Amino acid sequence: MSGKSVNKVILVGNLGKDPEIKYTPQGKPVAKFSLATNERYKDKDGQWQDRTEWHNIVLWERLAEIAGEYLKKGGKVYIEGRIRTDSWDDKQTGQKKYMTNIIGNDIVLLGGRGEGGGGERTGGSHGVSTSAGGNSFDQSAPEPEHAPAGSSPITDEDIPF
Numbered sequence: 836m837s838g839k840s841v842n843k844v845i846l847v848g849n850l851g852k853d854p855e856i857k858y859t860p861q862g863k864p865v866a867k868f869s870l871a872t873n874e875r876y877k878d879k880d881g882q883w884q885d886r887t888e889w890h891n892i893v894l895w896e897r898l899a900e901i902a903g904e905y906l907k908k909g910g911k912v913y914i915e916g917r918i919r920t921d922s923w924d925d926k927q928t929g930q931k932k933y934m935t936n937i938i939g940n941d942i943v944l945l946g947g948r949g950e951g952g953g954g955e956r957t958g959g960s961h962g963v964s965t966s967a968g969g970n971s972f973d974q975s976a977p978e979p980e981h982a983p984a985g986s987s988p989i990t991d992e993d994i995p996f
Contacts (some may be wrong), residue, residue, distance in 0.1 A: 847872070852933070854894075914937065
């Protein structure tokens, strides 16, 4: 298996806040939000403990638009994606800083409509849409009007924050 590797993440959790939608200078939508996953385990004394892990989620283009429209704080969502860690030098301290994000390429909105979803499945990796709950989203929606025609693929330089 030399030369091959896998970077895949699957999370089911609840949104810690409403998605924040921004646009790159090229007009591509980007959604950012936090997702909480919970783990229950027994400690050394046999007592049940709960641990919450917070994940930074980033969604691009049509998935970002869907997140902005349908996901709300507290809503439950299934996310598939990949882990990406970026680093930079802190301008004040000169120390190297790191941030790990989950770059989502597929989401399933879970729970009722009032809970941030209705079982809809959306795929973003190849512009396809599948449905787990009867409703599907058109992943081939036209570009936003402020996006230039014939936009190039997304690169690291497109991230405005």
